Amino acid sequence: MNRADVVVIGAGVLGASVAYHLARAGVERVVVVERDASPGGGSTGRATGGFRALHGSEILARLSVLARRQLEGFADETGVDPHYRPVGYLFAASDDDGLARLGAAGDCSAAAGVPAIEPLDAAGVRARNPLLADSPLVGGAWCAWGGTLEPPAILEGYLTAAARAGVTLRTDCGATAITQRAGRVTGVRTARGTIRAPLVVDAAGAWAATLPGALGVALGVAPLRRQVAVADRIDGTASDMPLTVFTDDGFHFRVRDDALLLLWPGDTGEPLTFDTTFDPAWLDGLRAHAARHVPPLADARIDVARSWTGLYEVTPDRHPLLGPMHAIDGLHVLAGASGHGVMHAPALGLLLAEQIVHGAARSLDATPLRPSRFLDREPIASIPLL
Numbered sequence: 001m002n003r004a005d006v007v008v009i010g011a012g013v014l015g016a017s018v019a020y021h022l023a024r025a026g027v028e029r030v031v032v033v034e035r036d037a038s039p040g041g042g043s044t045g046r047a048t049g050g051f052r053a054l055h056g057s058e059i060l061a062r063l064s065v066l067a068r069r070q071l072e073g074f075a076d077e078t079g080v081d082p083h084y085r086p087v088g089y090l091f092a093a094s095d096d097d098g099l100a101r102l103g104a105a106g107d108c109s110a111a112a113g114v115p116a117i118e119p120l121d122a123a124g125v126r127a128r129n130p131l132l133a134d135s136p137l138v139g140g141a142w143c144a145w146g147g148t149l150e151p152p153a154i155l156e157g158y159l160t161a162a163a164r165a166g167v168t169l170r171t172d173c174g175a176t177a178i179t180q181r182a183g184r185v186t187g188v189r190t191a192r193g194t195i196r197a198p199l200v201v202d203a204a205g206a207w208a209a210t211l212p213g214a215l216g217v218a219l220g221v222a223p224l225r226r227q228v229a230v231a232d233r234i235d236g237t238a239s240d241m242p243l244t245v246f247t248d249d250g251f252h253f254r255v256r257d258d259a260l261l262l263l264w265p266g267d268t269g270e271p272l273t274f275d276t277t278f279d280p281a282w283l284d285g286l287r288a289h290a291a292r293h294v295p296p297l298a299d300a301r302i303d304v305a306r307s308w309t310g311l312y313e314v315t316p317d318r319h320p321l322l323g324p325m326h327a328i329d330g331l332h333v334l335a336g337a338s339g340h341g342v343m344h345a346p347a348l349g350l351l352l353a354e355q356i357v358h359g360a361a362r363s364l365d366a367t368p369l370r371p372s373r374f375l376d377r378e379p380i381a382s383i384p385l386l
Contacts, residue, residue: 004031004168004197006356007188009175009211011039013047013151013342014334015203016158017349020078023165025357030167031197033190035174040155042205043341046276046310048228048261050243050254051343052089053114053145056105056383059319059368060340061112063347066363068145070346080157082149088242089146090128091385093139094293098247102141105383109143118142129244131236134295140247148243148254151342158349178202178213178331185330199356201332206274206313208321208335213328220315220374221336223274227282229262230306234296244294250386251289253297260300264289265386276309314338317379322352322369332356333371 005027008015011034019032036042051071053064071084093099106117118124118141125140126132159169170192177189178200187196202208206223237255245252250265264286283302291298315321315336325331334352337344351361368380 002193002195003029004195005029006031006199006201007195007197008032008201008203009188010034010042010203010205011159011169011171012042012044012203012205013040013155013158013345014205014337014348015201016155016162017345018201018203018334018352019167020158020162020165021349021353022356023162023167025353027357028166030162031195032162032167032169033173033175033188033195034169034171035191037172039159039169039171040152042207043311043313044151044155046308047151047342048254048263049149049151049256049342050089051084051147051149052143052243054089054091054105054109054117054141054143054385056101056108056385057319057380058108058112059380060382061109061114062364063340063344064145065113066347066350067344070350071149074154074157074346078157078161080153080160082154082157084147084149086145086147087240088128089143090125090242090244091141092125092132092135092137092244092246092293094136094246094248096138099139101247101383101385102139105385106141108383114143114145116144129242131241131294131296132244135293146243148256149343154342154345158345175204175211178211180213180328183327183329185328199330199332201334201352203334205335205341206311208313208333220321220371221313222272224312224314225273225275225309226263226265226312226339227278227309228307229283229286229302231260231262231297231300231302233258233260234300236296245386246293247385249289251293253290253294259303259306262286262290262297262300262302274311276311278304278307278309280304312339313341316374318382319380320344320348320369321371322348322366323355323371326372326375
């Protein structure tokens with residue numbers, strides 16, 4: 001197929017979601033191009049699979065509300081269980097500033113439709129996760145909607161359902177340029193030839209700004225290294241233990257399968273690097289933060305061979321880009337989810353498909369996420385939680 005109605009660049013979870021939702025809305029010739037031999041080789045395959053609904057901006061909270069609604073019907077719709085498990089999302093504050101930020105974010109998220117956000121004192125935090133019995137705390141917040149999911153399952157579900165709806169997936173077919181004429185998209189040049197199309201979706205994740213022809217995408221998306229340590233489970237880490245995050249330094253941990261995942265964003269990494277080599281030197285800082293927050297974790301054995309590094313695709317305001325590019329007619333962007341790509345994919349793919357098919361998103365107002373917001377000097381303000 002050398003012609004398409006829409007070409008989607010990137011077969012990660014965002015590209016798969018928008019391709020599926022376009023086909024479901026009646027777009028007949030949707031082609032997804034992926035540079036790797038199999039889908040999900042970028043950020044999706046390295047995601048840890050958290051889901052949270054307590055956010056520092058209303059638009060992020062609204063995306064979680066919509067995504068959760070989509071996840072509840074995901075298995076019936078796609079035939080694949082996303083393994084969304086609402087074991088809860090527990091925020092722990094070690095100081096009064098963190099507690100105040102949690103309170104403000106709770107109000108913000110409640111206004112966006114997230115129910116049952118429970119402010120906690122220190123005893124309440126420890127009751128939610130007994131591993132924090134000796135942690136230095138002043139309080140926290142609990143959201144019952146939060147929990148975990150499985151990124152590979154969500155990707156599989158969307159790709160499988162998209163294929164049934166007629167979407168074509170081309171792997172080993174990396175996009176090399178977005179072609180255009182007189183300010184209008186004409187298609188995508190790939191390693192296997194040019195696909196002509198009047199509409200292109202740049203869903204290339206952390207690489208979204210690197211495609212020749214993307215132009216203004218470079219205003220918003222950059223890679224950011226994030227490392228994950230895989231540790232043996234210790235006493236007290238039940239499978240239904242809530243995902244637990246500390247507001248002062250972003251250290252967090254969760255159970256996944258037979259292991260504990262330990263994360264600490266202290267390794268901001270070099271700007272604009274796509275290097276995903278795991279750096280064992282980072283473990284010294286991780287261990288120190290883990291032991292300070294959760295003393296029992298000081299004895300957890302870390303399996304370096306199973307640990308990994310992934311990339312966030314971040315924007316200056318840590319909110320996704322969703323919508324048409326101002327300078328190129330026919331070019332749409334879905335990138336820059338800033339660590340929330342998997343959990344918000346059910347919402348983001350739907351919203352962009354609605355914009356393309358109907359001219360505007362119908363499920364919620366996605367105007368704040370427009371790619372031109374930085375040129376308009378209207379970045380999205382938010383309460384920092386991590």
